Amino acid sequence: MTQRSNPLHIAVAGASGRMGRMLIETIAAADDATLAGALDREGNPFIGSDAGAFSGQLSGVTIRSSLAEGLAGAQYLIDFTRPEGTLEHLAYCAGHGIKMIIGTTGFDEAGKAAIRAAAEKTAIVFAPNMSIGVNVTLKLLEMAAKNFSEGYDIEIVEAHHRHKVDAPSGTALKMGEVIADALGRDLKACAVYGREGVTGERDPSTIGFATVRGGDIVGDHTVLFAGIGERIEISHKSSSRVSYAQGALRAARFLADKQTGLYDMQDVLGLNALKA
Numbered sequence: 148m149t150q151r152s153n154p155l156h157i158a159v160a161g162a163s164g165r166m167g168r169m170l171i172e173t174i175a176a177a178d179d180a181t182l183a184g185a186l187d188r189e190g191n192p193f194i195g196s197d198a199g200a201f202s203g204q205l206s207g208v209t210i211r212s213s214l215a216e217g218l219a220g221a222q223y224l225i226d227f228t229r230p231e232g233t234l235e236h237l238a239y240c241a242g243h244g245i246k247m248i249i250g251t252t253g254f255d256e257a258g259k260a261a262i263r264a265a266a267e268k269t270a271i272v273f274a275p276n277m278s279i280g281v282n283v284t285l286k287l288l289e290m291a292a293k294n295f296s297e298g299y300d301i302e303i304v305e306a307h308h309r310h311k312v313d314a315p316s317g318t319a320l321k322m323g324e325v326i327a328d329a330l331g332r333d334l335k336a337c338a339v340y341g342r343e344g345v346t347g348e349r350d351p352s353t354i355g356f357a358t359v360r361g362g363d364i365v366g367d368h369t370v371l372f373a374g375i376g377e378r379i380e381i382s383h384k385s386s387s388r389v390s391y392a393q394g395a396l397r398a399a400r401f402l403a404d405k406q407t408g409l410y411d412m413q414d415v416l417g418l419n420a421l422k423a
């Protein structure tokens with residue numbers, strides 16, 4: 148691939164992970180980006196390996212555990228790891244003016260507050276799902292929720308691979324937030340996470356979540372608006388992680404002219420301006 152004269156210099160955290168590998172391949176295929184560093188945590192068996200070895204395309208970039216070494220030539224860090232790893236990377240990036248694209252899910256309120264604070268020092272895109280399809284689906288959900296506000300029970304069902312460690316998925320929670328906001332409800336107060344035993348009848352003001360884990364499911368999300376005599380289902384199904392990686396690269400391009408600030412994929416895709 149011919150590189151443009153001034154490519155985006157992007158480092159990838161969690162380089163040997165499922166998303167890390169896909170991101171490294173996606174950056175290698177882009178003509179406006181170059182892999183500028185690769186990180187994994189100390190003790191990871193791939194430290195010292197070439198970051199492109201997984202795809203059989205050597206990159207000349209070695210996976211490092213030292214942030215100073217791994218991020219020496221980076222303008223951007225794309226991070227799909229775990230909250231504790233991302234928060235460590237965040238502190239370093241905020242201190243060194245490295246922009247971040249954060250795809251990691253499962254943050255608690257303190258973690259989210261740390262990301263908001265870091266965005267006063269560097270520019271950050273933070274989104275639980277970077278695929279275009281899911282982000283357009285969020286707009287569809289906003290519109291649907293406004294029109295099914297009375298008489299429809301709302302349930303969110305998500306399914307992921309057996310290795311996923313957080314539940315419900317960040318995307319399912321985001322869908323819940325978008326719907327709750329559209330209905331003027333507070334998700335913290337109305338969410339029901341799974342049901343067991345004698346639960347009593349369904350409270351119509353709740354938003355229910357159900358989680359499935361198995362095999363190699365990349366990521367399925369369905370929102371049900373269940374009324375009397377009909378139900379509406381809005382679904383998104385991922386068949387490859389490439390859509391997340393391409394979204395992350397698009398987010399890096401979006402940050403090119405930003406120095407600080409916290410953005411999401413709705414900002415990147417220009418969807419915030421659309422009224423449902």
Ligand SMILES: NC(=O)C1=CN([C@@H]2O[C@H](COP(=O)(O)OP(=O)(O)OC[C@H]3O[C@@H](n4cnc5c(N)ncnc54)[C@H](OP(=O)(O)O)[C@@H]3O)[C@@H](O)[C@H]2O)C=CC1
Pocket residue numbers: 160161162163164165166167187188190191192227228229231232233249250251252253274275276277278317391
């Ligand atoms: N926003 C989006 O579009 C998407 C978000 N995700 C999210 O991205 C995250 C990663 O998913 P996935 O790639 O499947 O996960 P993997 O487990 O395959 O990869 C995680 C990577 O992060 C590394 N890691 C784990 N803990 C730390 C730490 N404390 N510090 C530094 N590195 C660490 C792992 O190293 P090791 O193997 O040594 O533990 C591994 O290389 C999840 O939170 C997932 O929900 C996933 C897909 C899309």
Ligand SMILES: O=C(O)C1=N[C@H](C(=O)O)C[C@H](O)C1
Pocket residue numbers: 252275276307311315316317318319365366367
């Ligand atoms: O862990 C995953 O795989 C995924 N995680 C994200 C989430 O929690 O929503 C995005 C996608 O669903 C894949």
